[in-house]
Amino acid sequence: MARINDHYLKLKAGYLFPEIGRRVSAFGEANASACKDKPIIKLGIGDVTEPLPEAIRIAMHKAVDDMGNRDSFHGYGPEQGYAWLREAIVENDYRSRGCDIAADEVFVSDGSKCDSGNFLDILAAGGGSSGGNTIAVCDPVYPVYVDTNVMVGNTGGANDAGEYAGLVYLPVTAENNFTPPLPEGKVDVIYLCSPNNPTGAVMTKADLAKWVEYAKANDALILYDAAYHAFITENDLPRSIYEIEGARDVAVEFRSFSKNAGFTGTRCAFTVVPKSVTAKSADGSDVDLHRLWNRRQSTKFNGVSYIVQRGAEAAYSEEGKRQIADLIAFYMANARIVLDTVAGLGMQAFGGVNAPYIWLKTPDGLDSWGFFDKLLGECHVVGTPGSGFGAAGEGYFRISAFNSRENVEEAMGRVKASLK
Amino acid sequence: MARINDHYLKLKAGYLFPEIGRRVSAFGEANASACKDKPIIKLGIGDVTEPLPEAIRIAMHKAVDDMGNRDSFHGYGPEQGYAWLREAIVENDYRSRGCDIAADEVFVSDGSKCDSGNFLDILAAGGGSSGGNTIAVCDPVYPVYVDTNVMVGNTGGANDAGEYAGLVYLPVTAENNFTPPLPEGKVDVIYLCSPNNPTGAVMTKADLAKWVEYAKANDALILYDAAYHAFITENDLPRSIYEIEGARDVAVEFRSFSKNAGFTGTRCAFTVVPKSVTAKSADGSDVDLHRLWNRRQSTKFNGVSYIVQRGAEAAYSEEGKRQIADLIAFYMANARIVLDTVAGLGMQAFGGVNAPYIWLKTPDGLDSWGFFDKLLGECHVVGTPGSGFGAAGEGYFRISAFNSRENVEEAMGRVKASLK
Numbered sequence: 001m002a003r004i005n006d007h008y009l010k011l012k013a014g015y016l017f018p019e020i021g022r023r024v025s026a027f028g029e030a031n032a033s034a035c036k037d038k039p040i041i042k043l044g045i046g047d048v049t050e051p052l053p054e055a056i057r058i059a060m061h062k063a064v065d066d067m068g069n070r071d072s073f074h075g076y077g078p079e080q081g082y083a084w085l086r087e088a089i090v091e092n093d094y095r096s097r098g099c100d101i102a103a104d105e106v107f108v109s110d111g112s113k114c115d116s117g118n119f120l121d122i123l124a125a126g127g128g129s130s131g132g133n134t135i136a137v138c139d140p141v142y143p144v145y146v147d148t149n150v151m152v153g154n155t156g157g158a159n160d161a162g163e164y165a166g167l168v169y170l171p172v173t174a175e176n177n178f179t180p181p182l183p184e185g186k187v188d189v190i191y192l193c194s195p196n197n198p199t200g201a202v203m204t205k206a207d208l209a210k211w212v213e214y215a216k217a218n219d220a221l222i223l224y225d226a227a228y229h230a231f232i233t234e235n236d237l238p239r240s241i242y243e244i245e246g247a248r249d250v251a252v253e254f255r256s257f258s259k260n261a262g263f264t265g266t267r268c269a270f271t272v273v274p275k276s277v278t279a280k281s282a283d284g285s286d287v288d289l290h291r292l293w294n295r296r297q298s299t300k301f302n303g304v305s306y307i308v309q310r311g312a313e314a315a316y317s318e319e320g321k322r323q324i325a326d327l328i329a330f331y332m333a334n335a336r337i338v339l340d341t342v343a344g345l346g347m348q349a350f351g352g353v354n355a356p357y358i359w360l361k362t363p364d365g366l367d368s369w370g371f372f373d374k375l376l377g378e379c380h381v382v383g384t385p386g387s388g389f390g391a392a393g394e395g396y397f398r399i400s401a402f403n404s405r406e407n408v409e410e411a412m413g414r415v416k417a418s419l420k
Numbered sequence: 421m422a423r424i425n426d427h428y429l430k431l432k433a434g435y436l437f438p439e440i441g442r443r444v445s446a447f448g449e450a451n452a453s454a455c456k457d458k459p460i461i462k463l464g465i466g467d468v469t470e471p472l473p474e475a476i477r478i479a480m481h482k483a484v485d486d487m488g489n490r491d492s493f494h495g496y497g498p499e500q501g502y503a504w505l506r507e508a509i510v511e512n513d514y515r516s517r518g519c520d521i522a523a524d525e526v527f528v529s530d531g532s533k534c535d536s537g538n539f540l541d542i543l544a545a546g547g548g549s550s551g552g553n554t555i556a557v558c559d560p561v562y563p564v565y566v567d568t569n570v571m572v573g574n575t576g577g578a579n580d581a582g583e584y585a586g587l588v589y590l591p592v593t594a595e596n597n598f599t600p601p602l603p604e605g606k607v608d609v610i611y612l613c614s615p616n617n618p619t620g621a622v623m624t625k626a627d628l629a630k631w632v633e634y635a636k637a638n639d640a641l642i643l644y645d646a647a648y649h650a651f652i653t654e655n656d657l658p659r660s661i662y663e664i665e666g667a668r669d670v671a672v673e674f675r676s677f678s679k680n681a682g683f684t685g686t687r688c689a690f691t692v693v694p695k696s697v698t699a700k701s702a703d704g705s706d707v708d709l710h711r712l713w714n715r716r717q718s719t720k721f722n723g724v725s726y727i728v729q730r731g732a733e734a735a736y737s738e739e740g741k742r743q744i745a746d747l748i749a750f751y752m753a754n755a756r757i758v759l760d761t762v763a764g765l766g767m768q769a770f771g772g773v774n775a776p777y778i779w780l781k782t783p784d785g786l787d788s789w790g791f792f793d794k795l796l797g798e799c800h801v802v803g804t805p806g807s808g809f810g811a812a813g814e815g816y817f818r819i820s821a822f823n824s825r826e827n828v829e830e831a832m833g834r835v836k837a838s839l840k
Binding site: 001002003004005006008009011018045047048049050051052054057060061064065067068069070073074075076077110111113114117118121122123124125131132133144147148151188189218219220221262264265266267279280281282287289292295296298299300301302303304305306307308404 | 480712
């Protein structure tokens with residue numbers, strides 16, 4: 001008789017964003033006429049709203065035409081991505097910042113969410129207590145890191161606060177300036193995300209160097225999520241973990257075109273797995289993770305659409321870069337408006353300077369979902385409850401800068417009027 | 421210290437097609453001038469070669485334009501696929517053939533290779549001997565089914581013939597007319613592929629009914645791969661397992677736009693998980709696989725590119741259907757040329773009538789790789805050694821009908837001249 005993966009039954013409720021979606025729909029239905037006069041504005045999920053840059057669209061039109069001629073038609077591409085895209089990535093994102101990354105260390109994919117989840121395929125499952133890996137995550141944290149570890153059995157069950165047994169949580173709060181503290185015990189795999197989702201904090205080179213040192217000392221692996229690197233405005237902050245010496249021996253980096261080039265609906269990302277990153281096999285020998293990930297991708301993936309890869313390539317053209325810079329500046333101006341509004345109301349707010357997220361302390365002793373309900377009920381504005389990102393996120397709230405100027409201004413006007 | 425998934429170390433050599441690629445490159449380099457006069461023709465990998473149908477390109481151009489306007493821009497789509505595509509799939513592929521499948525039982529993805537591998541995520545791992553699932557595959561078989569099971573620990577190591585301990589192999593050979601026999605013992609999960617890759621055989625309704633009955637009697641799950649359904653020319657053969665009564669309680673079906681609509685480089689597929697398919701949890705209760713797969717996809721996947729989904733939708737327009745029918749007819753005429761050629765040479769050949777693959781017995785006592793080398797060396801023609809698909813494929817060879825008419829005619833001319 002067929003048996004399910006019982007670890008799935010440990011997962012708490014739904015994934016955060018579908019849950020928010022359900023609550024917003026229910027509110028909209030129950031208050032249809034009020035929502036007609038004052039439409040709901042969503043600053044919740046981190047989804048881009050502005051048109052795909054023209055240079056990218058031009059490249060994709062050309063790629064669609066390529067598919068119409070036998071001579072320029074593209075069937076199966078390399079599972080790892082086309083060489084021209086991998087080269088463009090390395091040249092622009094790594095060599096330009098002095099990082100020693102080769103094109104064949106880049107694996108193009110359809111999303112960082114997929115990659116960060118799938119990467120667990122090549123690591124031992126079952127968690128540290130069964131001889132596998134002890135996993136550390138920040139708290140609050142992007143829920144996908146946690147849920148995918150639950151799914152492969154790296155954790156036990158969850159308590160009422162949503163904390164899973166066996167996971168090591170590293171609290172990031174205002175008290176430690178949202179800088180993840182090194183774990184007290186020994187952990188094997190560490191997720192870091194900078195600029196951070198949800199707190200908007202950015203790790204400095206010194207912060208990262210501590211983690212690289214920790215990983216080296218403990219034969220640990222760092223899974224570094226740099227999906228928001230393009231939003232960094234301060235020059236001395238690292239865009240990539242490979243700006244830190246020694247990182248290419250201990251870190252894998254996830255990147256995406258979703259947030260910079262507006263690809264959330266177009267789908268392209270990549271993962272860097274340096275050939276020097278190893279982990280231990282059961283017999284104690286070092287195994288090259290590049291080789292395993294390559295095997296995983298060739299066997300379980302068939303590459304990203306040719307048309308989409310041509311679009312991603314155009315993100316690195318001169319026009320593409322300029323148009324993306326404009327997009328980023330646009331969203332960061334939104335972030336400024338949000339920051340100014342909440343600061344003007346006397347709320348404590350973080351992020352929003354090198355990241356498209358503003359992370360604020362909920363006012364008036366409200367808990368995260370309480371503030372969510374207040375904001376939705378009074379202002380028809382949707383944000384994300386901090387507790388949805390983990391127990392240490394309770395009492396915080398995330399507002400995203402991804403929306404039109406008009407919507408952000410309207411939403412902040414309502415917030416100002418309601419909460420003043 | 422970080423630990424790898426040691427099951428990966430059990431995998432034999434490379435995945436078949438990269439291995440062929442390496443051999444062909446080496447031959448081409450060593451015989452550069454001969455290959456200039458008589459270019460290598462590839463009838464190996466099952467990759468389409470003809471332009472993407474016009475209706476699909478038109479739809480994709482429009483979708484790229486949609487992304488250029490704020491009002492028609494698409495960010496994150498539903499992880500399960502857009503409702504309009506799921507509806508078109510159900511209407512055209514299922515309702516039209518009397519299959520009781522609902523749109524929300526269809527999960528749109530970027531490939532059947534991914535889905536068939538990823539589906540193991542929601543099933544117990546570790547293999548039947550450890551309380552998990554005993555897996556049955558045909559032999560020969562699409563290598564991805566086997567390799568992905570090795571990766572999750574459903575098997576032991578491999579013997580010299582490439583057979584993994586713990587897997588149940590169902591030999592399909594000329595002796596049983598390439599119809600998979602029911603297993604002697606009890607198995608929990610069965611992979612079936614019809615029209616079959618690599619043999620080109622198609623299961624009848626009566627064949628499938630036996631498997632549905634077996635699955636019901638043994639609480640087993642059927643993973644049914646129908647990627648080649650569009651190549652069926654004989655009317656009474658089933659296109660979907662859901663044409664069999666009771667199948668929606670025991671079977672999941674994988675489908676793809678790769679081979680019918682020419683999407684190998686464009687990437688779109690789907691998996692049908694009926695809400696009535698269940699498997700057992702550790703406590704013996706029945707768990708709905710639809711719910712688990714939905715959770716898997718929402719957590720580890722972010723949907724297929726909007727642009728690509730619009731292209732897939734156009735495959736169901738009147739123009740799209742007509743253009744796809746022409747494409748299929750074109751490839752099947754190629755198959756006819758191959759079949760006639762090898763039959764004319766007195767070889768025993770199978771498939772090629774309801775499938776784009778011709779499966780032949782290697783002549784002159786050559787083994788599969790021996791015939792591969794002969795065909796490459798003498799004719800500069802690449803096919804796929806049957807032994808690459810499993811031990812029972814030894815002594816067979818696959819020729820694919822995917823190429824231009826000119827190349828197929830040229831290749832078969834060379835074969836005729838060389839092997840007569």
